[in-house]
Amino acid sequence: MSANQHVVQFSGGVGSFLTAVQVAERHGTAGMTLLIADTRVEDEDLWRFSEDASAFLGVPLTIVRDGRTPWQVFYDQRFLGNDRLAPCTKVLKQQPCRAWMETNAPPDRATAYVGIEPNMHDRNRIPAIVRNWQPWTVEFPLADGPDATKGELLAQVRHLGIRPPRLYELGFAHNNCGGACVRAGQRQWKHLLATLPDRYAHAEHEEEKLRALLGDVSILRDRRRGTTRPLPLRSLRARGAVAVSTQRDSRSELSARSDIGCSGLPCRRSAPSLKPGSAIASRVSTASPTSSPKRPKSRPTKGR
Numbered sequence: 001m002s003a004n005q006h007v008v009q010f011s012g013g014v015g016s017f018l019t020a021v022q023v024a025e026r027h028g029t030a031g032m033t034l035l036i037a038d039t040r041v042e043d044e045d046l047w048r049f050s051e052d053a054s055a056f057l058g059v060p061l062t063i064v065r066d067g068r069t070p071w072q073v074f075y076d077q078r079f080l081g082n083d084r085l086a087p088c089t090k091v092l093k094q095q096p097c098r099a100w101m102e103t104n105a106p107p108d109r110a111t112a113y114v115g116i117e118p119n120m121h122d123r124n125r126i127p128a129i130v131r132n133w134q135p136w137t138v139e140f141p142l143a144d145g146p147d148a149t150k151g152e153l154l155a156q157v158r159h160l161g162i163r164p165p166r167l168y169e170l171g172f173a174h175n176n177c178g179g180a181c182v183r184a185g186q187r188q189w190k191h192l193l194a195t196l197p198d199r200y201a202h203a204e205h206e207e208e209k210l211r212a213l214l215g216d217v218s219i220l221r222d223r224r225r226g227t228t229r230p231l232p233l234r235s236l237r238a239r240g241a242v243a244v245s246t247q248r249d250s251r252s253e254l255s256a257r258s259d260i261g262c263s264g265l266p267c268r269r270s271a272p273s274l275k276p277g278s279a280i281a282s283r284v285s286t287a288s289p290t291s292s293p294k295r296p297k298s299r300p301t302k303g304r
């Protein structure tokens with residue numbers, strides 16, 4: 001039996017949104033679910049973007065949540081997440097989404113879709129994702145297409161009449177956990193301090209509490225002079241890592257990494273490939289590129 005449920009693992013980022021657009025183009029939206037996990041630390045604009053995406057597609061958000069934040073998971077597991085190992089992603093995202101799938105979208109009826117972006121680095125993640133999602137079939141329609149930079153993907157979102165999440169505009173490569181992802185490197189943490197200092201201070205405070213509990217642990221590591229040692233956020237701040245010149249460098253480096261232009265805007269316009277006359281294409285022709293689509297009247301569907 002072929003799958004008639006199409007469950008997009010929607011992260012609130014541009015990759016998973018454009019994936020949902022492609023799924024809608026291929027299969028319509030009647031059997032589509034936009035499944036998103038709430039980590040309780042997302043940037044508030046992620047939810048604005050998600051609701052705009054939901055309204056554009058005419059598909060309500062299905063929100064699942066563990067109920068904890070990444071910090072609470074680290075306390076409970078007596079382990080501080082870092083760039084090598086981050087239990088928060090499994091506990092707060094993978095497990096709630098999988099539990100919803102098991103109950104509502106069994107593998108013989110459903111296909112999962114993941115928003116892997118069309119570049120070599122992201123495509124390398126596909127085999128592990130396929131393994132992790134067994135026994136479901138997983139598809140990656142965006143990655144199947146031609147290579148595109150982050151700036152080009154952002155331009156596609158704007159072309160559809162939707163304002164991208166503000167973290168991209170601020171120079172972050174991803175729109176997850178409010179820019180304070182424990183898997184990010186020093187560069188992103190410096191950038192967070194420069195752009196969203198309150199959020200950095202909160203992470204710094206939480207890390208200090210965990211260090212009091214667990215000892216000399218840290219999210220980041222210092223690898224200078226041939227040795228590796230913990231680098232707490234407090235020490236990164238104390239290094240004067242956000243001198244004005246460094247802020248400028250950090251912004252431009254992040255922008256380069258995410259292929260966003262120097263103003264945070266895409267370098268050139270590009271449009272997603274849509275079937276002429278399709279329901280999605282007709283929505284684009286009536287959408288204004290400078291305003292957000294009308295919000296859905298009802299609140300998103302709540303998951304478990």
Ligand code: SF4
Pocket residue numbers: 039070081086088089092093176177180181182183
């Ligand atoms: S985005 Fe980062 S901090 Fe958030 S759950 Fe995933 S690994 Fe953890």
